[in-house]
Amino acid sequence: MLTTARSSVFLVAHAFQYRRILVPVQDNRESEQALDVACRLAGEHGAVITTVVVVEVPSLLPLDAHMTEEERAAHRLLERAGAVADSYGVRVSPRIVRGRDAASAILEEAEAAASEIVIIGSPRKGRAYKGPRIFGGTVEHVLKRARCRVMVIGAPAKLYEAHAAA
Numbered sequence: 001m002l003t004t005a006r007s008s009v010f011l012v013a014h015a016f017q018y019r020r021i022l023v024p025v026q027d028n029r030e031s032e033q034a035l036d037v038a039c040r041l042a043g044e045h046g047a048v049i050t051t052v053v054v055v056e057v058p059s060l061l062p063l064d065a066h067m068t069e070e071e072r073a074a075h076r077l078l079e080r081a082g083a084v085a086d087s088y089g090v091r092v093s094p095r096i097v098r099g100r101d102a103a104s105a106i107l108e109e110a111e112a113a114a115s116e117i118v119i120i121g122s123p124r125k126g127r128a129y130k131g132p133r134i135f136g137g138t139v140e141h142v143l144k145r146a147r148c149r150v151m152v153i154g155a156p157a158k159l160y161e162a163h164a165a166a
Contacts, residue, residue, distance in 0.1 A: 018042075021049045022115035024106050025077045030121030034153040035081055038119045039088040050113045051081040052095045054102040063098050071096065103141035110148055117149040118142060124154045 023038045025031050035051070042049050053074035057063050078094040085092040093113075099105030110118050122139040135143075135152060143150050 017045045018116045019045065019047045020113060020115045020117075021047050022106070022110045022113055022118045023049055023051050023081070024102070024118070024120050025051050025053050025081050026121070027073070027077060028121065028123065030123055030153055032084075032121070034119045034121035034151075035084055037151070037153060039085055039090045041119075042085075042090040043088045048091050048093060049085060050093045050095060050109065050115065051078055051085075052097055052106065052109045053077050054105040055096060055098045056102055056105075057098050057100060059100055063100075067098075101138070101141075103138045103145070106138070106142055107145055110146060115148050117151060118146055119151045119153065121153045 018041060021038045021042055023031075023035050025035065035049075038049050041047060055067050055070045055074055057065055057067065074096045078096065082092050082094060095109060097105045097109055099108075106118065106120070109115075120139055120142060122135045124135060135154060139152055143152070
C-alpha cells in the first residue's frame with residue numbers, strides 16, 4: 001500500500017475523533033492545507049472548527065487601537081475559511097482576536113474554545129537556516145505550551161529553497 005505524508009497524517013488523526021478543532025488562519029498555502037485537514041476531520045466526526053485570525057498589536061499601541069487594514073484583512077481570511085468549510089459541510093466559528101503576540105493569543109483561544117487539537121500551518125525553515133527551530137517562533141511556542149494536541153502542516157523545505165532560487 002502506497003501512502004503519502006498527507007494521507008498518513010489524516011489516517012493517524014482520524015483515529016482520535018476530535019470534536020473541537022482550532023485552526024489559526026493566515027494568508028499562506030500551509031494555512032489553507034491546515035484548514036483542509038481540519039475540515040476533513042470535522043466532516044468525518046461532526047466536529048466544530050474555530051478559525052482564528054490574530055491581529056498583532058504593537059506594544060507601543062493600546063490593545064484597542066484602530067487597526068483598520070489588519071482587521072479588514074482578517075475578515076477576508078475568515079470569509080475565505082468559511083467558504084472552504086461550507087464546501088465540506090462543516091460548521092465554523094470565526095474569531096478575530098487581538099494580542100501582543102500570535103502564539104499567546106492562539107493558546108488563549110484554544111483554552112477558551114476547549115479545543116482538543118490545534119491544526120496550524122507553517123512553512124518550514126530552509127536548509128540554509130542553522131538555528132534550532134524547524135518552524136517559526138509562533139509555531140514552536142504553540143507546540144511547547146498548548147494543553148491540547150497540536151498538528152503542524154508544513155511543506156517540505158525543498159519547495160521553499162526551489163522558490164527562493166527562482
